[in-house]
Amino acid sequence: MSIDSTDFAPSGDPRPTGDGGPRTAVVIPAAGRGVRLGPGAPKALRELAGTPMLVHAVRATVRARAVELVVVVAPSDGAPAVRALLDEHGLPEVVVVPGGETRQESVRLGLAALPESVGTVLVHDAARPLVPDETVDAVAAAVRAGAPAVVPALPVTDTVKQVEPRGDGRPEPVTGTPDRALLRAVQTPQGFDRKVLAEAHARIAAEGEGATDDAGMVERLGVEVVVVPGHEEAFKVTRPLDLVLAEAVLARRRANDAF
Numbered sequence: 001m002s003i004d005s006t007d008f009a010p011s012g013d014p015r016p017t018g019d020g021g022p023r024t025a026v027v028i029p030a031a032g033r034g035v036r037l038g039p040g041a042p043k044a045l046r047e048l049a050g051t052p053m054l055v056h057a058v059r060a061t062v063r064a065r066a067v068e069l070v071v072v073v074a075p076s077d078g079a080p081a082v083r084a085l086l087d088e089h090g091l092p093e094v095v096v097v098p099g100g101e102t103r104q105e106s107v108r109l110g111l112a113a114l115p116e117s118v119g120t121v122l123v124h125d126a127a128r129p130l131v132p133d134e135t136v137d138a139v140a141a142a143v144r145a146g147a148p149a150v151v152p153a154l155p156v157t158d159t160v161k162q163v164e165p166r167g168d169g170r171p172e173p174v175t176g177t178p179d180r181a182l183l184r185a186v187q188t189p190q191g192f193d194r195k196v197l198a199e200a201h202a203r204i205a206a207e208g209e210g211a212t213d214d215a216g217m218v219e220r221l222g223v224e225v226v227v228v229p230g231h232e233e234a235f236k237v238t239r240p241l242d243l244v245l246a247e248a249v250l251a252r253r254r255a256n257d258a259f
């Protein structure tokens, strides 16, 4: 059965934003399976401190002052369940749409659900549930100040080697060592002028090219992407050890809140 995104329209009123509707929205791709995390529920639905990762991620973005609308892109067969989950956690204003086979496709489907009034779009991984709201606001502010594309990023702490993959199990030969001072590890939310991001998704998809982040697609349009400081707690939950770190961060936050 084909699913229409209108089936999952918000069950509550969006945050009031004045006559023109919301201007700044977050699209949260949450349709990934989490293969690198190991067997289990889709990654966004796995729990941290008893609460699904997606709920942490949505709350983190809703806390940001700049954010007026949140669109969650659910696993393609899981949109009704995600709608019910968000309602259960007191988030009825969040829009839910079904996602695609790749992150890029899921983001495109999320963009398609935005109302006309939205001019600034942030794209934030559900897999980065602990991003501080200050980071979300800093990215939005940089876009609103005129940057067409903004990424939060941290300096790289390991030395990075370029290799020639062989694919036959033999050790890979190193072909270079990029200057670490010129490298940054990129996080989300990534922020964009809506027209620029829509153009990037339309053009790159038409070319049949893939991209692991949205800013990479904008770069290919020849549009400048700028970096703002990222945050250590905005790390991505990718492998099992990341769950241990996320639980520890939440425990530290709870302990700090108790004082």
Ligand SMILES: Nc1ccn([C@@H]2O[C@H](COP(=O)(O)OP(=O)(O)OP(=O)(O)O)[C@@H](O)[C@H]2O)c(=O)n1
Pocket: 028, 029, 030, 031, 032, 033, 034, 035, 036, 037, 043, 044, 073, 099, 100, 101, 102, 103, 104, 106, 107, 124, 125, 126, 127, 128, 236, 237, 238
């Ligand atoms: N088809 C997909 C694939 C990924 N994502 C989302 O993109 C974000 C970043 O992806 P990643 O961490 O790589 O998640 P997974 O694809 O779930 O991980 P894996 O590659 O281990 O399966 C996640 O919030 C994930 O849910 C998505 O919305 N749709």
Ligand SMILES: C[C@](O)(CO)[C@H](O)COP(=O)(O)O
Pocket: 103, 125, 185, 186, 187, 188, 212, 213, 214, 236, 238
């Ligand atoms: C968008 C991203 O989180 C930026 O670091 C990252 O590129 C997602 O990549 P993944 O391969 O889907 O984990």
